[in-house]
Amino acid sequence: MHLLYAFLVLLSLSYGFHPTCPGRCSCDSVYSVQCYRLTELPSTLPSTTKKLYISHSKIPRLQMSSFTQMLALEDFILLASGTESVENDTFKTLSTLKTLELCKNNMLSSLVSLQSLMLDDNNIESVAGPLALPHLKRLSMENNRLHLVPASFFTSLQSLQFLSFSGNFLTKIPINLPKSLLSLKMERNQLKVVRFRDLKHLEHLSHLYLSENSLSSIDGAQILANLTTLELSQNQVQMLPLRLPARLQKLDISNNLIQRVTAQDFHDLRDLKHLFLDNNTVSLFEAGALQMCSQLSNLALEQNLLLSIPLRLPGTLARLDLKGNAIQNIAEMELKDLKQLQVLNLRNNKISALDLKVLEGLPRLRHLYLDGNPWNCTCSLVRAREILKAKGTDVRGGQCAAPAEQQGESWMSSKKIMRQCEHHLHLTEKNKETKKKSKLEEHSRINMDDDYYDYEID
The missing domain is CATH 3.80.10.10 (Ribonuclease Inhibitor)
Structure with a gap:
């Protein structure tokens, strides 16, 4: 026992x-x-x-x-x-x-007809392949904990069109991606470099999202011939990407470290419609840098270091955002070609006056944002307001910085300023009438003398 x-x-x-x-x-x-x-x-x-x-x-x-x-x-x-x-x-x-x-x-073996698989927010740390879903078109694994995706994972996903690995810990774009891909989302990862040669087989890819990574440069994207959207916001890019795809329609490179914009950067982008360069450190914007972008309709340049509005912008622009720069004046020559412009944002600059000729040269302007500037509230500015109202433009104005008696008043709505300008206008018109009457009397005397001499000649 x-x-x-x-x-x-x-x-x-x-x-x-x-x-x-x-x-x-x-x-x-x-x-x-x-x-x-x-x-x-x-x-x-x-x-x-x-x-x-x-x-x-x-x-x-x-x-x-x-x-x-x-x-x-x-x-x-x-x-x-x-x-x-x-x-x-x-x-x-x-x-x-x-x-x-x-x-x-x-x-998933019995789900051979599955077309969409969403595995977001599951704390998934690893995946193994192949994933035997031959008809799958959409796969999303956002906000997990992936550090690596093996190449074998995609072997049986040859119908996949939309793929998202956003919000993981990936340091490189997975290789052996399906040739059928139309859209690839890789935001909020830890990418430091993109090897476009590993993506050259993606001949149908049209949308690539790389925002919120650690990229310092982008080069060679032209290999993706059908790419129309490229998003690079919130990286560490210091220069505009070299050799971009000719069919690109949207480029978002906001929240980076770009300082210069030159014509060479956009020489071949004739299809570009939307360009986001806001929240950079752009201080040099070469005149005519975007002239080849003959379809550009939306240009965002907020929160940069511009001292003036860039010259020779495309006449196709419908929206121009220049908020938060250091612009002091608006010259007629800067905006004279923008006959299609509908929205102009000039908030938080250093502008004190508006040129009436500038406003007259923007026939389609519908929204004008002017608050946050040190306005000199003269009667000329009030006349500008009347022109804008007559055009049907929705104006968001600001407070007067000068003269001293007008400080704190809103130049778009102050009745006090209106009364002063009406009084000033009345005096001005009265002086004009007096001068006109004097000239007529003088001209009349001359004519009478001429008549007298004419009679004498006869």
Whole structure:
């Protein structure tokens, strides 16, 4: 009897014997259980189990009732166990669960017709391939914890058109991406460089999103001949990208470190419609730099270091944003070609006056933002207001900085300024009438003298 007891003790030490340890399982401690060749999840586990590892089994379905007693479970690993489906809310009761791995199963094998798969916000740390979904067109794995995506992952995804890995920890764009891709989203990762030669097979790619990474330069994107949208906002790019695709329609390179804009940067971009250069440090904008962009309608240059409005902008512009620069004057020659301009944002600059000829040269202007400037509220500015009202332009004005008696008044709505200018206008018109009358009388006398002499000649 003593010999048998000693044997059982040894057996419990070597094989994880535990009074509630299920068959085909090894309970390494009161916290960890490993099982092999099961046909269902174990129904009796130590209540203290924190880690459950199951491998090489035949468990076709996971359901909530199997987990209701696992209140302490933190790690659940199910490896190569033929699992094909998971019941809704299966893991709902596992409030302590930290790790969930379902590798090498057949959970999607029956979904051969699946076209859209969204796996956002799941704390997924790794993926393995291939993912056997031949008809899948849209895959999103945003806001997970991926550091690497193996090339084999995409082997069976040859119909994929829309792919998003935004909000992960990827340091490079995955290779072997499906040739069928139309859109690739890689925002909010840790990219430091983009090797466009690894993407040259993506001949249909039209949208590429690379915002909120750590990119310092972009070169060679022209290899993506059909790219129409390129977003690079919130990186560390110091120069405008070299060799951009000729078909590009939208370029967002806002919130970077760009200082200069030259004609060479945009020489071949004849299809460009939207250009976002706001929140950079642009101080030099070469005259005519965008003249070749013959379809440009939206230009954003807010929050830069411009001292004046760039010269020879495309006449196709419908919106021009210049908020938050250091512009002091608006010259007629700067805006004279913008006959299609509908929105002009000049907020928070250093402008004190408006040239009436500038306003008359903008026939389609509908929205004008002027607040945040040190306005010199003369009657000339009030006349500008009347011109704008007559044009039907919605004007968001600002407060007067001068003269002293007008400080704090709104030049767009102050009745006090209006009364003063009306009085000034009345005096001016009265003086004009007096001068005109004097000239007429003088001219009349001359004519009478002429008549007199004419009569005398006869």
